[in-house]
Amino acid sequence: MKLLLIAESREGKLLGGSYELMAFAQELGAETAMFLVGSEADLPKYDGTLYLADVADAGEYNPEAHRALILDVIDKEKPDSVVFCHSSYGWDLAPRLAYTLKAAQISEVVGVADGNMVVPVCNSKLRREVKAGTAQTVITLQNGAFGLAEDPAGTPTVEKISGGTGTVIEFSGFELAEAGGVDLAKAQVIVSAGRGIGKPENVALIEGLAKALGGEYGASRPVVDSDWVEHNRQVGTTGQTVTPKLYVACGISGAIQHLAGMKKSEFIVAVNTDKDAPIGEVADVLVVADLKQFVPVLTEKIQAL
């Protein structure tokens, strides 16, 4: 089996997901070639052929151009599967490529079983095994599902490629996250609020517990999207990645995007009414309770210590 791995970079910097693609290939024992729109200044440690298009020509976000470049490489390498990260880059480009290739696309793969791809369903509550009906496939991998390649080493054989134009979508730059505010990465204890807090007034409960534990409070995406908590306190893929000594997830079901941002915390406590919530997968302790009743009691008892 041969895989074409689509690595990613941003502003010339290689992104870590590229090593997850290699880990997937290692698990399958597949032959690989790699494709990257990036910079010669930051190449992956990789023992193989790397087709490199200069981001200065191909653009940071230019799906038309990137597709055309990948199609040229596919012509040469004839891979069985083209593998992307399930990222803002991958989930945008993969369906476009699959469409042109007339290939099945299987999204957010978390495992392989009996030659079929395993993907999550319903916020990771269920799993689904998917069989592709086309010889060639396009696959995106869930962030973190396959880990990083073991001891990536080597210097790639770089084959420079160019060409591929795209004029329909015009990219005009990045907007960085608002600076300032809280640096959750430095906090030893983080207590986070999820959708289960129910209303903005209840943020105070979470903040109170965080204070009692000498930490900071954070939030999951829905709470930030509702403007109940400012964005610089968001934990998860599109917010901050944190590794405190203690992480308390209150009313957070545990969407993969949130888990990716906190699962490496040293000790995780989840407070949730749903015993089957995916947060239970990463929690050291799952307290099955309504946070609105439990958190004030816990806070009071900790303050009384």
Next chain:
Amino acid sequence: MKILVCIKQVPDMESKFKVDESGTWYAKTDLAWRMNEYDEYAVEQAVQLKEQCKEGDITVLCIGSDQVKETMKKSLAMGCDRGAHIKDDEASGKEPFEIAGVIAEFAKDKDFELIFTGMQSQDRGSGQVGILVGEMLGIPSVSTVVEFSYEGGTLDLKRELEGGIKACVKVSSPAVITCQLGLNTPRYPTLPNIMKAKKKELLSIDIGDLLRVEPRQETMKMYFPEKKGGGLVLEGEAADLADQLIKILKEKTGVLA
């Protein structure tokens, strides 16, 4: 301006799921159903655009059994003008390429200036349909949009990337936009608008009239993931739970030392 919004009805994700008899999907009984969360942002953006332009006609499309009409009525009450219900009792088994094919077949001769979809569904989560619709219709698509502005056929968009970074993107209509959470604040339908929605046109079309593509993938099996966490589960009275947790935190973490 003609606008199409594509929505899906999904189970509430807090539901207790069961695998059905076929072993390839979740049982559809005993579930609470709602509009796919991402699609609420799509509906809201379409309605805001119509309000901004002071003219427009919004069609909301949904594929599924008669049950999905309830969810369609919500989007009509939010401000969509008409509904196109693609009747299909087997919709859950359709893979993204088929769903996109049906939408594109419906849209191809209707000159929609903008097509809004959610960036993914909460149940399948494939994130393919919107982009595939754009490919099939030969119009540009931009995914994962968190900021949207429209001026005379030009769209200024921001895509959400990882780590709080956004990519600024410009594209001309016609185009497909896939909506990410946080793009706007979806409105709650008011009672008068719920009443008005009952009189809006809700056209029913059989799936067979629009399905022209073959599936490219098949679900072989559905099951619950193995619990690998092995974490401790505590149940009981709040005060008792708090005491137990404090004991654990003292033993296992340095936090309360």
